[in-house]
Amino acid sequence: MTTPLADQRILNRVTDKQQLGPDAQVDDKALVFVPTDPALTDPFLVLVEDWFSTPGFEWHPHRGLETVTTVIDGVLEHGDNLGHAGALEPGEVQWMTAGHGIVHRELAYRDEHAHVLQMWLNLPAAKKLTPSRYQDLTNAAMPRLQAPGVRIDVHAGTVDGVTGAADTHHPVQGLVATLDPGSSYDLQVPAEHRLFAYVMNGRLLVGGRELRAGRTGWSDPVAGPENTTLQLAAVDPDESARVMVYSGEPLREPVALGGPFVMNTEVEITKAFNDFRSGAFGPVPRLARLAYDR
Numbered sequence: 001m002t003t004p005l006a007d008q009r010i011l012n013r014v015t016d017k018q019q020l021g022p023d024a025q026v027d028d029k030a031l032v033f034v035p036t037d038p039a040l041t042d043p044f045l046v047l048v049e050d051w052f053s054t055p056g057f058e059w060h061p062h063r064g065l066e067t068v069t070t071v072i073d074g075v076l077e078h079g080d081n082l083g084h085a086g087a088l089e090p091g092e093v094q095w096m097t098a099g100h101g102i103v104h105r106e107l108a109y110r111d112e113h114a115h116v117l118q119m120w121l122n123l124p125a126a127k128k129l130t131p132s133r134y135q136d137l138t139n140a141a142m143p144r145l146q147a148p149g150v151r152i153d154v155h156a157g158t159v160d161g162v163t164g165a166a167d168t169h170h171p172v173q174g175l176v177a178t179l180d181p182g183s184s185y186d187l188q189v190p191a192e193h194r195l196f197a198y199v200m201n202g203r204l205l206v207g208g209r210e211l212r213a214g215r216t217g218w219s220d221p222v223a224g225p226e227n228t229t230l231q232l233a234a235v236d237p238d239e240s241a242r243v244m245v246y247s248g249e250p251l252r253e254p255v256a257l258g259g260p261f262v263m264n265t266e267v268e269i270t271k272a273f274n275d276f277r278s279g280a281f282g283p284v285p286r287l288a289r290l291a292y293d294r
Contacts, residue, residue, distance in 0.1 A: 062098035075109035101281035149183025195247035202241030
């Protein structure tokens with residue numbers, strides 16, 4: 001795969017995750033990025049890394065966004081007030097469209113251990129109140145791309161002819177790539193997309209800049225050709241590298257944040273809280289935990 005130098009993506013900035021430690025819900029937490037300035041990460045809002053056993057995240061609401069949760073280790077148990085319940089294993093993804101409003105929970109199966117990355121993806125104003133839904137991207141059905149020394153799990157969008165299973169409300173490409181020592185891959189990214197590359201393990205050259213685990217490189221939209229190339233290369237001779245790369249077309253709309261809700265105005269945030277309290281999201285379920293042999 002060769003691309004003229006002018007089409008290569010560069011990193012506009014690099015950020016470090018902030019380790020917060022344990023709290024009342026989790027054994028450990030890290031903020032990979034947060035919406036200090038939503039225009040800089042648009043359409044992505046938050047990426048948080050959580051390690052939890054008990055209690056995890058009991059019933060809570062969302063509106064106006066999508067949550068994309070990737071299981072790194074352990075097993076994630078989930079349920080919602082639409083009647084969905086299940087467990088996801090390492091490499092699997094839960095793509096939840098909160099839309100109009102949903103109540104859900106995320107727990108460690110058997111209260112043992114779950115290690116996840118959760119990204120908040122903004123919804124366009126016209127689709128803030130779209131019907132809520134769940135999409136589970138399982139390993140058995142995960143579209144994958146294989147290249148020499150490279151494995152790519154495609155979550156959304158199309159990579160080298162392989163299309164992810166997620167049905168998205170806005171143009172988004174998302175994947176997790178694992179590169180063997182010394183291997184490389186040229187990832188095609190639409191020029192109008194903003195992208196982030198979060199290094200989960202190892203060390204990588206990303207757009208010509210070396211990043212270690214825990215760092216995120218950002219590349220803003222560019223003018224020019226329809227597609228651009230982000231070069232990925234594992235640089236440690238003894239260790240493989242794993243990276244999450246998501247890209248999407250910026251919404252360029254106002255962002256109002258209020259706890260678990262993301263809307264366009266503060267008035268809409270107030271309405272979201274009032275709607276939840278009045279039961280417009282539906283009742284909080286009395287769904288039992290998933291059964292298992294004790």
